[in-house]
Amino acid sequence: MTNEIRTTRRLRAWHEGRPLPRGEKVNVHVGDDDEVLCLSFVRMGGESLPWGVAVGHPHQEPRIFTVPDPRDRDMVADMMVEVGKVLLEHFGHPSFASDEDEAMTMYEFRQIWVPGVSHLELLHSIAFAYARTAWERPEVEVLRALGNLANCLFVEAQRPGQQTVVVAPHALTTAFDFPSSPVRQAHLGHLLAWMGREKSRESRLRAATEAENLSVATTLDPEFERTRLESLVERWNAPPRDQRTAKGKRVARDIDNVVAEQLRHRHALVVRTIDVLRRDTRGANPGLAELVRIGTTKFARLWWDQVVRERSANPDERPYWPGLRGDNNARQAAFAYQQRVASSRQALHSLVHGDRTLQEEELQRGHGVRAKVVAVEAGGARWTLVYDFPSLPDIKVGGSMAIAGAPKMQVRVMAVSNSDRTIVVAPNWSAPKNSTGPLAKRAGDPTWRGRQLILIEDFPVHFTESSSYRILDKTESGFDILDHFRHSIATEIVEPIDGGDE
Numbered sequence: 001m002t003n004e005i006r007t008t009r010r011l012r013a014w015h016e017g018r019p020l021p022r023g024e025k026v027n028v029h030v031g032d033d034d035e036v037l038c039l040s041f042v043r044m045g046g047e048s049l050p051w052g053v054a055v056g057h058p059h060q061e062p063r064i065f066t067v068p069d070p071r072d073r074d075m076v077a078d079m080m081v082e083v084g085k086v087l088l089e090h091f092g093h094p095s096f097a098s099d100e101d102e103a104m105t106m107y108e109f110r111q112i113w114v115p116g117v118s119h120l121e122l123l124h125s126i127a128f129a130y131a132r133t134a135w136e137r138p139e140v141e142v143l144r145a146l147g148n149l150a151n152c153l154f155v156e157a158q159r160p161g162q163q164t165v166v167v168a169p170h171a172l173t174t175a176f177d178f179p180s181s182p183v184r185q186a187h188l189g190h191l192l193a194w195m196g197r198e199k200s201r202e203s204r205l206r207a208a209t210e211a212e213n214l215s216v217a218t219t220l221d222p223e224f225e226r227t228r229l230e231s232l233v234e235r236w237n238a239p240p241r242d243q244r245t246a247k248g249k250r251v252a253r254d255i256d257n258v259v260a261e262q263l264r265h266r267h268a269l270v271v272r273t274i275d276v277l278r279r280d281t282r283g284a285n286p287g288l289a290e291l292v293r294i295g296t297t298k299f300a301r302l303w304w305d306q307v308v309r310e311r312s313a314n315p316d317e318r319p320y321w322p323g324l325r326g327d328n329n330a331r332q333a334a335f336a337y338q339q340r341v342a343s344s345r346q347a348l349h350s351l352v353h354g355d356r357t358l359q360e361e362e363l364q365r366g367h368g369v370r371a372k373v374v375a376v377e378a379g380g381a382r383w384t385l386v387y388d389f390p391s392l393p394d395i396k397v398g399g400s401m402a403i404a405g406a407p408k409m410q411v412r413v414m415a416v417s418n419s420d421r422t423i424v425v426a427p428n429w430s431a432p433k434n435s436t437g438p439l440a441k442r443a444g445d446p447t448w449r450g451r452q453l454i455l456i457e458d459f460p461v462h463f464t465e466s467s468s469y470r471i472l473d474k475t476e477s478g479f480d481i482l483d484h485f486r487h488s489i490a491t492e493i494v495e496p497i498d499g500g501d502e
Contacts, residue, residue, distance in 0.1 A: 005361060005364060006177075009022065009177040010178070013178060013179035014201070016179075017179065017200060017202075018179070018194065018201070019178045019191075019195055020176065020177045021177075021282060022174065022176050022177045023175070023282070023285075023355045023358060024355045025282050025354055025355045026175050026283065026285065027175065027285045027355065027358075028163075028166070028171045028174050028175055028277060029288040029291065030277050030278055030284075031109070033059060033060075034057065035110055036058055036111045036112075036274065037055060037086075037090045037110070037112050038054075038056060038057070038058060038114075038270045039087070039113070039114050039119065040054040040055075040114065040119060040266035040267050041053055041119050041122045041218045042219075042220060042259055042262050042266075044070045044071070044220075044225070045219055045225060047070045047071065048125045049073075049076050049122075049129055050080070050126075050218075051070040052065060052067070052259040052262070053079070053080075053083045053263070055083060055086050055087065056267065058271045058274050058275075062263070062264065062267045063086065065079045065083055066255065066260060066263075067079050068236045068244075068252040069236055069237060077137065077143060080130070080143060081139045081142045084142045084143060084146030085142060087149060088145055088149060090110055091149060091303070092107060092108055092110065092304075093149070093307060094307070094308075107296065107299070108296075110164070111163065111164060112153060112164070112165055112166070113166045113168055113274065114165070114166070114167055115168055115169075115216050115217075115267075115269055116167060116168070116186060116187075116216055117186065118218040118219070119167075119218055120154065120157055120165065121218075122218050123150040123151075123154045124324075127147045128147075129147065130143040130144060130147030130150075131144060131151050131321065132147070132324070145307075149303060151321070151322060152299070152303035153165050153303075155322050156298070156299050158340075159340065160343045161346055161347025162298070162343075163288065163291055163292050163295045168273040169185060169186055169188045171277060172276070173185050173191070176191075176195070178191060178194055179201070179205075180208065188216045188266075189211035189216050190209075190212050191208075192211070192272055192273065193207040193208040193210070193211035194207075194208045214265065216266055216269060228258050229255065232254050235248070236252065236255065285354040285355055286354045287349075287352075287353060291351075294346065305319075306319035306321055307319070331471060332472075336468075337468075338464055338468030338471060341464055342461050342462075342464040342468065345459035348459075349458070352404070353404060353405050353406070353456070356404075359404045359454050359456060363454065364390065365394075366390050366392065367394055367456065368393065368454060368457055369387040369393045370388055370389045370453075371385035371386060371387035371388070371452070371453060372385060372386055372387075372388075372450065373449055374422075374450075375449065376443075376446060380427060380430060380443030380445070381426060381427070382424060382425075383424070383426075383448070385423045385424075385425065385455075386421055386422055388421070392418065395416050395457075396413065397414065397416060398413060399413050399457065399458075400412055400428075400460070401458055402455070402456050402458045403453055403454070403455060403456075404455070406439045408433060409427070409429060409433060409439060410427075410429075410458055411425035411427050411428065411455065412425060412426045427443040429442075429443055430443050
């Protein structure tokens with residue numbers, strides 16, 4: 001159903017010839033300028049570490065860092081030390097904060113915005129290069145701290161609903177429906193061109209197609225790299241290694257100018273994306289505040305708590321940094337899966353009550369009903385409703401549902417009859433809930449009768465989260481199927497198996 005909804009939206013946007021607002025509200029959080037850091041990379045084709053980095057707050061001139069040849073690991077490391085100091089200071093690392101004592105008190109919410117998925121993936125490469133390095137060089141502790149931060153940002157970016165790491169094209173496609181294929185929507189310049197001042201679909205499409213000719217990924221266009229940079233890099237490498245810095249200052253400046261131009265282009269596109277979302281008249285979904293609060297707590301546990309433990313140097317409280325290669329056993333993978341399921345449903349739960357479009361989507365998926373209250377009985381302990389949409393909802397007896405727009409007002413499903421489309425529910429409140437606005441009425445209030453409501457399936461997020469933690473514990477029975485995935489087990493076949501089955 002989700003794919004059908006998205007396809008229908010793209011067709012509608014194509015018919016209109018322009019991007020269309022997706023949802024009643026903007027469902028992406030945009031922090032204040034001091035909370036947001038825009039980060040862009042450029043790398044040489046085939047290399048795994050940056051050629052240049054642009055980093056800075058929106059509406060400020062970004063700081064540009066480049067090296068003449070990214071194959072020189074010493075020069076790249078020197079550059080990444082400076083980049084690391086900026087990133088670590090932004091996220092409040094006590095060793096790089098202006099006021100160390102104040103920084104140690106707590107982690108404050110911060111965001112980082114990147115122009116595309118390839119920039120996020122390069123964070124992972126930086127983590128592999130530096131998080132566990134034993135390199136003996138000046139300021140190697142900065143590189144390690146940068147590597148751990150980059151890995152934690154990469155891990156956090158995979159958690160549904162998180163608002164700490166924002167990929168700019170994903171932010172735009174969350175807020176708008178674009179009349180182009182999903183593959184093309186990964187290009188930030190393509191999306192922003194669709195939102196330009198052109199008047200017709202044809203002119204917008206032409207602008208979007210032209211914008212795709214300018215690379216926004218971490219790699220440069222091969223033809224551009226070959227014509228603009230290849231000869232410069234060859235000139236840089238012509239002198240002996242120990243003489244390149246002294247003899248290649250002019251060449252290094254020329255390389256810096258070319259790479260910096262590309263970095264500023266990427267940075268400018270990210271800032272334009274932020275401005276587009278801030279100017280949107282729909283306003284932000286009120287549920288984003290909850291996701292920001294949850295995300296701040298989650299990232300504090302993932303990264304900040306480990307920084308504090310590392311600085312304390314207490315052998316009884318050693319930091320636990322996430323693995324660079326992902327889950328290292330089946331039990332950890334099962335835990336992570338349940339955590340992501342819970343995060344996905346938490347994100348939907350937080351946003352759906354503040355956006356009627358999201359509520360309609362849930363109805364189309366069958367995860368809710370639109371129904372009219374026809375009877376209020378037993379002093380409000382039992383309601384009878386008749387639903388008109390969808391025709392076959394996915395409602396379970398014993399399940400919990402929430403009134404759209406009032407997530408704390410929940411009802412438990414007592415009975416369902418698809419033949420006459422009736423539902424019997426038991427409200428979980430009796431006295432009025434003052435925080436629910438116009439719905440602040442006791443369950444037995446007779447004015448509920450005749451009112452049409454949208455009931456949304458209430459997913460047990462806390463139950464799923466607690467289940468994930470139980471997975472990490474050994475079972476008391478002495479047998480755990482996950483153990484068979486953690487250790488190799490040799491099996492000896494004593495007799496041949498009949499029928500050829502293995």
